[in-house]
Amino acid sequence: xSLYQLHRCVYDWVRAGEVAxxxxxxxxxxxxxxxxxxxxxxxxxAFETKDIAAMYQLGxxxxxxxxxxxxxxxxxxxxxxxxxxxxxxxxxxxxxxx
Numbered sequence: 001x002s003l004y005q006l007h008r009c010v011y012d013w014v015r016a017g018e019v020a021x022x023x024x025x026x027x028x029x030x031x032x033x034x035x036x037x038x039x040x041x042x043x044x045x046a047f048e049t050k051d052i053a054a055m056y057q058l059g060x061x062x063x064x065x066x067x068x069x070x071x072x073x074x075x076x077x078x079x080x081x082x083x084x085x086x087x088x089x090x091x092x093x094x095x096x097x098x
Contacts (some may be wrong), residue, residue: 003059009037009047010055010064014071021086029071052082 017029034047046054050072055065069079 002043005037005039006043006047006055006058006060009034009039010060010068013047014064014067017071028083052079053086054091056083056086 013029013032013034016032017058017078021075039047042054045051046058050068052065052072052074055068062070066079069082074082
């Protein structure tokens with residue numbers, strides 16, 4: 001159940017910044033409290049330190065990870081470099097190469 005809690009926490013954090021930047025002027029990400037989520041110690045540490053690679057290894061969905069990285073201020077190239085060690089080479093072969 002913890003992975004769902006991580007997804008929910010990240011989504012709520014990203015959304016808090018989007019809502020705060022609107023006309024209502026909400027509290028935003030600065031005052032976001034993650035204590036209401038049942039996160040493991042590793043998940044909480046990765047979330048609080050904004051460790052993109054650790055969140056990937058923990059299983060955070062790729063689309064949500066991308067939104068989190070952008071909201072945390074990572075540039076596209078920085079995000080790619082952080083995840084590059086986890087990439088697997090493609091092993092495609094054409095029909096004629098069997």
